[in-house]
Structure formats: structure tokens, C-alpha cells
Amino acid sequence: MKLRVFSTLVVVLVFSLLAVSARAGTISLGTAEPYAVIAQTLVSNVTTFGDTVITGNVGISPSGSCTGFIPVACGSASAGTINGTLNINNGASASALFDAEAAETALLGTVIPAPINETGTDLGSLSPLAPGIYYFTTDAQLTGALTLAAGGNLSPVWIFEMSSKLTTASNSSVTVTDTTGGAGAAAAGVYWVVGSQAILGSDTLFLGNILAETNISFLPGAQDTCGRAFADTSVTFAGDNPAAQGGMPNVVSDTCTQSPSGFSGGSGGATPEPGTLALFSSGLLAMVFLAFRKSRVSPLI
Secondary structure (H helix, E strand, O other), rough: OOHHHHHHHHHHHHHHHHHHHHHHOOOOOOHHHOOOEOOOOOOEOOOOOOOOEEEEEEEEEOOEEEEEEEOHHEOOOEEEEEEEEEEEHHHHHHHHHHHHHHHHHHHHOOOOOOOOEOOOOOOOHOOOOOOEEEEEEEEEOOOOOOEOOOOOOOOOOOOOOOOOOOEEEOOEEEEEEEOOOOOOOOEEEEEEEEEEOEOOOOOOOEEEEEOOOEEEEEEEEEEEEEEEEEOOOOEEEOOOOOOOOOOOOOOOEOOOOOOOOOOOOOOOOOOOOHHHHHHHHHHHHHHHHHHHHHHHHOOOO
């Protein structure tokens, strides 16, 4: 009986720590962390009025190509801009792809807190949405504005899982609010794990790391100002909206510096400060120890 009580308390401790770990956004992107775009076969951008701006590295592996960007390797002298390192079919891109797929597996395996089924619900109708795991057994649609409310959480995490496609309507948006400490202070993480393709509609203002099984398409003017676009096949950009010089360009930025929401994504969020986690762990361990001692002397056992 004593052992059973002690074992039960240890299990509670372990799951409590796992819950803290999951909510703290400990999903690691590994070598994929400095990348804004990763694809296996193609990263493409229109060459006429395609003022696409990618801030972060671009990786293509194992046998892909790049078109419509200024680097010579992408075949264009005047189109989109890559503010980062371009790795095509080399060891660095292969490593980044491997780690991105490992992160996707880890995200799909996250079960704390309990995932919530939102199948058939438009994401835009969920605002304000607290940190958590939300899944769709079919396609997912975003129409209008989705507000992710951190509620003062120091490291809020949102994981969205869809078995098939993610589509956003034109002029849709995702923003993060209620972060502690103002702009850039929250170590937040927003992840979109997509079973097939993700299509960001025209002028969509998006946030978060998209990990798609097939391709990611940015329609004219669509922007992911604080996140990444990782796809197993291709990532394509349609360019400006309107289709003219000076129109609203496509944007992907892993730095979050262009986000007006105060969201700071980094590599998926930071763990609590060591002192905070240690204090929490010590407190739980002390509770376990005291409960065990009590069980040894209690006349009921």
C-alpha cells in the first residue's frame, strides 16, 4: 500500500512536469530553427511583380530547385529577396529537413493539454482562443480574424492539427494578444501541422510555423510575418497584390520583427526560467516526500 501511494504520487509528479514542459513550448526545430522556408522539391516565386521577401534561411532537399529569387542559384536577377542563407541539395538542407520532420512528429505526439476537436468549425469563430492543442479530422478554414489570447502566459503555445488542408480566406488574419511584458516579451509558439496543403488567401496576415505534408501556397499579398513555411513538396509565392510594383508583397519572416502583435516565436518558444522550473519541481518533490512519510506512520495503512 505504501509503495502504491508513493508510485501514484510519482506518476502525478511526472505528468505535472510533462504538462509544464508541453505548455512551455519545448518543441525544438533543431537545425531547422534559422530557416524560414524548407521544401523538398521547389521554392518558387513569380518574376513579374514578385517582390516576395523571405527573412531567414531557405533550404531545398534532397533534389529540388529554386526559381524567381535574386540569387543566381534561383535563376533571377530581379525578383524576390532572400535575407538569409540559401542551401540547395546539400548537407545543411538535408539536416534542416530531417529536423523539421522530427519536429512535426513531436508536435503530433503532444497530448498535454488534452487536444480539442474543432472539426467543422471555422477558425475565425474561435476568437479569442486560449493556448492549447486543437485538431480537425478534415479540412480547416480560417475566415476573418483569429485572435490567440495568451492570457498573460509567459510561454503560450498553440498547436493546430488538420488531417487534410488548411485554407484562409482573403484578408484573414491571425494575431497574438495578452502577452506578458509587451512586444517581444512572450516566448510564444504557434504551430500548424497540415496533412496535405496549406493555402494562404490573398492579403492574409498570418502567424506561426506551418508544417505541411505537400505544399504551401502564398496567394498575392499573403504574409506570414512571424513563423516559417516547411513543406514536404513545394512552397510557392504568387507575388504582389495588386500585381504592380509597390503592391503588398508576400512575406515569410522567422524573426517576428515585422509582427505588430508583440508575438515572439523563436524556435517554438522558451522553457520557463531554470529557477522557475526548479522551484516548481522542488515543491512537487517535497509534497511527494511528505506524503510518503505520512503514509508510513499513518494508522490507516
